[in-house]
Amino acid sequence: MEQEYIKLIFGLKLKQIRTDKELSLFGLSKLSGLSKSYLNEIEKGKKYPKPDKIAALSEHLDVPYDEMVSLKLDKNLAPIGEILQSKLLKEIPLELFGIQESTMIDIISNAPSKVTAFISTIIEIAKNYSFSKESFYLASVRSFQEANNNYFDHLEQAVISFSKTYQVDLTQPLNSKELEEILIEEYGYTINKSELESHTALDNLRSIFIPKTKTLLLAKHIDDAQKTFIYAKEIAYNYLKISERLYTFSWIKFENFDQVLNNFYASYFAGALIIPRTRLVADLKLLFSKKSFKNRDFERILNNYNASPESIYQRLTNILPKDFNLKSLFFLRFSYKKNSDNYILNKELHLSKQQSPHANETNEHYCRRWVSLKVLKDISKTNNTHEFDIQISNYPNEGKSYLVLSSATADPFISDSYRSVTIGIQINNQYKKRIAFSKSKSIPSAEVGVTCERCTISNCEVRQVEPIVVLSKLKDEKIAHVVNELQEKFSTL
Known part of the structure; x- marks a missing residue:
């Protein structure tokens, strides 16, 4: 397995480097002098090149030799390395996801965003002991965010385009009235602010969208910042032409991964519209330029936008x-x-x-x-x-x-x-x-x-329970130490 793992990792790294440099297998073959079929075998993890061939690849791809042979992967490929090392693929019923183990390496070597997020998800679920469908989907999106440093330029640009098309002034705080007008006039929405109040079972919902009549039911007791965010999400679904979506806020259940991903995209668009990048960057530069931190300076940033603290922290x-x-x-x-x-x-x-x-x-x-x-x-x-x-x-x-x-x-x-x-x-x-x-x-x-349970800080005045995990580990270490001493003592008899 060790040799197989080394070949797979080298193949994955070579394919990523080649792809990043926008080279085809044919192009890399011409550049390095190695045959296209041989390079293909390497990338599939079936062969491992000899040192002289690695040196040739290193030279022509302008990547240090040590970096090429290292088993260390960058963060986009790290989940693949972890899952190969852990042998988790053997324990997961891949057929449930329409994936054959024999073709799994070929699929993940391409490392598209959804597949990378999927692999990270498996690892995270294994760590957290949570196997519900909702947890699986949410963890997938979270991994997708982390892989992209939670920044999505196509959504940032979409917000700028939207603001120009509909003459929304991003230099001033947005209010719900302005976005409500766009929903009604441009997208044919009907806004109902009274119906949800008569259904006590729906107390925790802020909105429900009825697609057939384009009716948006709003909870009466939400403030203007919450209303603005809901309107901005609805605009995102329409402006980004998203059809696979959720219809309640907060969500009740997810039917598939695309719904979760699109919910994230709509939320990101809404946050970027209400809290524009240019304004927030300027506010943060001013805050970070100060020699001392004062609470009121940060709270002033929170008050600069018609948004909840959570929306601003997320932004x-x-x-x-x-x-x-x-x-x-x-x-x-x-x-x-x-x-x-x-x-x-x-x-x-x-x-x-x-x-x-x-x-x-x-x-x-x-x-x-x-x-x-x-x-x-x-x-x-x-x-x-x-x-x-x-x-x-x-x-x-x-x-x-x-x-x-x-x-x-x-x-x-x-x-x-x-x-x-x-x-x-x-x-x-x-x-x-x-x-x-x-x-x-x-x-x-x-x-x-x-x-x-895992804290080593002694005499903590707010400790809730004893550090049982730490104490158990110390006990195990002590037992191991005594066993080693006994091994040495009786090995010389």
Whole structure:
């Protein structure tokens, strides 16, 4: 298996390099002097070239020899490497997805977005022990976002084209009235703002779209920012000519992957329309130019747009990697019931790699030192409409630190319930180059863990349970040490 794996990885890398350089197999054959059929066998993982042939490929493709023979893959191929090493393909019923194992390598070597997202999904599901259809689809989209650094230029350009076509001024805050007029006049919508109120079973829904009559039913109690976002999503479905779509917001169920992907595309378009890239980049440049961080400066950005904090935080995950090269970041959304001790992490996104704070499927206790949880606790004790806090979170076990910003608001659909949204930016060289207040000592700093069960911080005043995972590991290590001593002692008799 080791030799087979090495051949497959080399073939995948060669195909990616050739494709990136826009070379056909015929073109690479002429360039390198190796036959087209031989190169094809290499790319399929059936042959591994001798050193002199690798040297020829390295020279003509302008790629270092060591890089070509390395088993290390870039992030777009990394999921394929992981799945090949783990032998997960042997355990998954591929026939359910219409895939034969014999042709799987040929399919994934092309690495189209959906297939790459699919492979990442399998790994993530295996880690999280969740096999529901909804989890599978959502994880697929999340992997798709991560593979593209959550930035999609064709959607950004579509927003700009739409604004020109319909004379929407992206330099000013949008309101629902302007978008409602476009839906009615241009797309023939009927807006009904009273029907949903008479159906108590639908209290958690914000909207339902009836395609046959183009009727949009709206919940009466949503604010203008929520209404604007719903209208912007409906415009996205129409302007982008998306037919395979969801009809409720929030969603009830997904029938297929395309519905989930298109729901993401429509949400992205809506966010980019309401929170235009040019304006947000300018706001962030001003914020990052300051030598010290003040809460009011960031809250001013939140107030600059007719959007919820969650929409703005989500939009930051598009803009920070693209325009500020801050790619090592995460997004979290928690929900919390007043006076309870249960914090539910129901949405997350990690760019570049899986950062430390992440969802746990085994009912462990999230670290109470996280600012994400602190703002939820704070808002549940006040009548504030918005609670904001900031923190430098240091993970001592991993030697990594993050600038973490978090906002909490009341859940408009569930009484005595609250939600927090959080963005964390890894403190690295890019962070220090881009952000002037990176040297400021005014931001509070704290050592944090992931869950209490896995935390090594001693004497933690907010610990919920003993670090049972850590203690179990230490116990196993002690047993292994004693066994080794006994092995040595009695091996000399």
